[in-house]
Amino acid sequence: MSDVERPDAPDRDTLLQMFEIQSRIKLCDERLRSMLMSGQVRLIYYSPRGQECISAGWGVHLRKDDYVVTIYRGLHDHLAKGVPLRELWAEFLGRATGTCKGKGGPMHVTHPESGLMVTTGIVGAGIPIANGFGLAAQLSGTDQVTVVNFGDGATNIGAFHEGMNLAAVWKLPVIFVCQNNLYGEHTPMSMSTGVDYISERAAAYGMPGVTVDGNDPIATWKVMGEAVQRARSGGGPTLVEARTYRFWGHLMGDAMEYMDKAERKAAMAADPVVLYRAWLIDNAHATEAALAEIEEQVTAAIDDAVEFALNSPQPDASELYTDVFGDESAATLNGASR
Amino acid sequence: MSEPRIMLTGMAINEAMDIAMTLDPKVFLLGEDIAEPSGGVYKVTKGLSEKHGLHRVRKTPISEQAIVGAAIGAAIAGYRPVAEIMIMDFLAVCLDQVTNHAAKIRYMSGGQTTVPMVIRTSAGAGMGFGAQHSAMLETFAVHSPGIKVAVPSTPADAKGLLLTAIFDDDPVLFVEQMMMYWDKSYAGEVPVGDVRVPFGKAAIRRDGTDVTLISYGRQVHDCAAAAELLAADGVSCEVIDLRTLVPWDEAAVMQSVGRTSRAVVVHEAVTRCGFGAELSSRIHEELFGQLSAPVQRVGSANTPVPYASNLEADFIPTVADIVAAVQRTQG
Numbered sequence: 025m026s027d028v029e030r031p032d033a034p035d036r037d038t039l040l041q042m043f044e045i046q047s048r049i050k051l052c053d054e055r056l057r058s059m060l061m062s063g064q065v066r067l068i069y070y071s072p073r074g075q076e077c078i079s080a081g082w083g084v085h086l087r088k089d090d091y092v093v094t095i096y097r098g099l100h101d102h103l104a105k106g107v108p109l110r111e112l113w114a115e116f117l118g119r120a121t122g123t124c125k126g127k128g129g130p131m132h133v134t135h136p137e138s139g140l141m142v143t144t145g146i147v148g149a150g151i152p153i154a155n156g157f158g159l160a161a162q163l164s165g166t167d168q169v170t171v172v173n174f175g176d177g178a179t180n181i182g183a184f185h186e187g188m189n190l191a192a193v194w195k196l197p198v199i200f201v202c203q204n205n206l207y208g209e210h211t212p213m214s215m216s217t218g219v220d221y222i223s224e225r226a227a228a229y230g231m232p233g234v235t236v237d238g239n240d241p242i243a244t245w246k247v248m249g250e251a252v253q254r255a256r257s258g259g260g261p262t263l264v265e266a267r268t269y270r271f272w273g274h275l276m277g278d279a280m281e282y283m284d285k286a287e288r289k290a291a292m293a294a295d296p297v298v299l300y301r302a303w304l305i306d307n308a309h310a311t312e313a314a315l316a317e318i319e320e321q322v323t324a325a326i327d328d329a330v331e332f333a334l335n336s337p338q339p340d341a342s343e344l345y346t347d348v349f350g351d352e353s354a355a356t357l358n359g360a361s362r
Numbered sequence: 363m364s365e366p367r368i369m370l371t372g373m374a375i376n377e378a379m380d381i382a383m384t385l386d387p388k389v390f391l392l393g394e395d396i397a398e399p400s401g402g403v404y405k406v407t408k409g410l411s412e413k414h415g416l417h418r419v420r421k422t423p424i425s426e427q428a429i430v431g432a433a434i435g436a437a438i439a440g441y442r443p444v445a446e447i448m449i450m451d452f453l454a455v456c457l458d459q460v461t462n463h464a465a466k467i468r469y470m471s472g473g474q475t476t477v478p479m480v481i482r483t484s485a486g487a488g489m490g491f492g493a494q495h496s497a498m499l500e501t502f503a504v505h506s507p508g509i510k511v512a513v514p515s516t517p518a519d520a521k522g523l524l525l526t527a528i529f530d531d532d533p534v535l536f537v538e539q540m541m542m543y544w545d546k547s548y549a550g551e552v553p554v555g556d557v558r559v560p561f562g563k564a565a566i567r568r569d570g571t572d573v574t575l576i577s578y579g580r581q582v583h584d585c586a587a588a589a590e591l592l593a594a595d596g597v598s599c600e601v602i603d604l605r606t607l608v609p610w611d612e613a614a615v616m617q618s619v620g621r622t623s624r625a626v627v628v629h630e631a632v633t634r635c636g637f638g639a640e641l642s643s644r645i646h647e648e649l650f651g652q653l654s655a656p657v658q659r660v661g662s663a664n665t666p667v668p669y670a671s672n673l674e675a676d677f678i679p680t681v682a683d684i685v686a687a688v689q690r691t692q693g
Contacts, residue, residue: 124472134471156435186428
C-alpha cells in the first residue's frame with residue numbers, strides 16, 4: 025500500500041471490516057505460533073501469515089449462505105468466512121467442542137453454518153468439489169456463489185484442469201482463488217510452472233482470468249467483487265490469481281532452506297497488514313485509537329477462545345466409531361468395528 | 363401394485379433411476395455419454411434425459427475427478443447425485459475423490475456434512491475388453507471406511523438396491539457387472555414401483571445342509587449352477603448372496619456356516635486380498651472350532667485381465683472351480 029489516497033477504495037465500513045478480518049488472522053496466527061514455539065500445544069500447522077488480505081478481500085463480498093472451500097493452509101479462509109473463534113480453536117487443538125468434535129483437525133475444518141463447507145488436505149482436490157456447490161446453486165436457482173481457495177502448486181495437478189474445464193462448460197457460479205505465494209511446498213513456482221502468471225491458464229478454459237496484487241487489499245477487494253458479481257449474476261466462473269508471500273514456509277518447523285533469505289526478509293518488511301493499518305490512519309479512514317480498539321477486541325476474543333479450547337475435553341472414546349455412516353446399524357454390523 | 367415383470371438387468375437399473383428422479387427433484391445423474399442420443403455406452407440411461415431433461419441427466423467431459431467431485435459438492439449441498447463412472451477401472455483415475463473425500467467427509471466433519479451420492483460403475487471380465495476395462499475393484503471401496511458397497515446379482519436386486527443407494531444418506535459404490543446388463547440368462551422378475559432392497563441383508567438363494575457358498579454379483583449364478591451339479595453327487599449346498607459388502611450380513615453367514623460347518627467364498631475379483639479373504643478370516647475367527655474344513659476361496663487369477671478369449675475364460679472363476687472348492691471341503 026502506498027500512502028496516497030485510493031479513489032477505488034470501498035466505503036469506510038468495508039475498509040474497517042477488512043481490517044478486522046486481517047487482524048483476526050494475524051493475531052490468531054501469532055498466538056498459535058507462540059504456543060507452538062513454547063511447546064504449549066503440538067500440531068501440524070501451515071501458517072497463512074502474509075496472505076491475510078486475500079481472504080479479507082473475498083470475505084467482505086460473501087453472504088453467510090455462500091460457500092467456501094479451502095485447503096490445509098486454511099486458517100485465514102476459515103476466519104474470513106466467519107467460523108467462530110472458540111469452535112475453530114477447539115478444533116485445531118482436537119477438542120470435543122471443536123467445529124468437527126475434534127475429529128477433523130486443522131486440515132479438515134468444516135462449519136456449514138458459516139458456509140465453510142470443506143477443508144481438504146489434498147492439493148487441488150477442493151476444486152472439483154467446489155463445482156458441486158456451484159452446480160447445486162445453479163440447479164436450485166439461487167444466487168449463491170462458491171469461492172474455492174488453493175495455492176499455485178495446485179494448478180499443476182490434474183484436478184485443477186478437470187475442475188476448471190467443467191466449471192467453464194457449465195458456467196458455474198464459482199470463483200477460483202489461486203493464492204499464489206510463489207512456492208508449492210518446498211519448490212519455487214519458477215521450477216514447477218511454465219507460465220509467469222497462473223491467470224494465463226484461464227484462457228485455456230474459456231474463462232476470465234485476472235492477476236492481482238494479493239497484498240494490496242483495495243485492489244484485491246475490487247477484483248474479488250467483480251468475480252463475485254459475475255458469478256452471482258449468472259456470468260460464470262473466474263480465475264483470480266492473487267499474488268502474495270507466505271512468511272513461515274510450508275509448515276511450522278520448516279527450515280526454509282529453499283527460500284531466498286533476502287526475498288523473505290523483504291516480504292516480511294512489507295507486511296500487508298501493517299501497511300494497510302498505516303494507510304487507514306494516514307488517509308484518515310480510521311484513527312490509531314479506533315484500530316487499536318479493534319485489535320484489543322480481537323485479542324480479547326482470542327484469549328477467550330484459547331481458554332475455551334484448552335479447558336475443553338478431548339472427544340469421548342466412543343467418538344472413534346461414530347460418524348462413519350449415518351445409520352449406526354451399518355457401522356455396528358461391521359462398518360466401523362474392528 | 364401390479365404383477366412383477368420379467369426384465370433384463372440393464373432395464374431394471376434404468377427403471378430405478380427413473381423412479382428415483384420422479385420421486386425426488388434432488389436426484390440427478392451425471393456422467394460421460396449418459397444423455398440421448400446415446401443413453402450411455404451400455405444404454406442403461408436410455409430415454410432418461412428425454413423424460414427428465416438435460417439439466418438432470420448431465421453429460422460431462424471425460425473427467426472422472428470432475429464428475430465425482432461435482433457429485434460430492436452437490437450432495438453436501440442437499441442433492442442426491444448419481445454419478446456414472448463408465449468402467450470400474452476408471453475409478454483409479456478419481457480414487458482421491460472417492461476415498462479421501464466422499465468416504466471421509468462425514469467423519470472428518472464430525473457428522474456435520476454428509477455425502478448422499480451413488481457412484482454407479484460397470485465392471486467385470488468376459489467381454490474381451492482386456493486388462494483396463496474389465497476389473498472388479500470393489501475392495502478399493504471396502505477398504506475405505508465411510509462408503510457403502512452394493513453388488514447386485516438379479517434384476518430385482520439391481521433395481522431395489524439402487525433405489526436404496528440413491529436414498530441412503532451415505533455414499534454408495536454400486537457395481538454393475540456388464541455381462542449381466544442385456545443377457546437374457548440373467549433376466550428375472552422385477553416388482554413394479556418403488557420397491558427397495560435393504561442393505562446388509564443377505565438373500566439365501568438355495569437352502570442346503572452340507573456346505574455354504576457365499577458370493578455376490580454374477581458369481582451367485584455360478585454358485586447356484588455348482589450347487590445343482592453337486593446335488594446330483596449328494597452334496598447339499600446353501601447359497602448366500604450377500605448383495606452388499608458394506609455393510610455385510612455377518613449374522614446370516616455365521617448362522618449358515620455354523621450349521622453346515624463348511625464354507626466356500628466366491629467372487630470375480632482376484633482372490634488375493636479380495637472380499638473373500640475378509641469373509642474367510644471372519645468365519646475362522648468366529649467358528650474355528652466348529653469347522654469341518656478350512657474355508658476355501660474362489661476368485662480370479664492374481665493377474666491383470668487377459669485379452670485372448672481362452673486366457674480370459676481361464677482368468678474368471680468357473681462353475682468347475684466352485685465344484686472343486688466344495689469337494690476340497692468334503693473329507
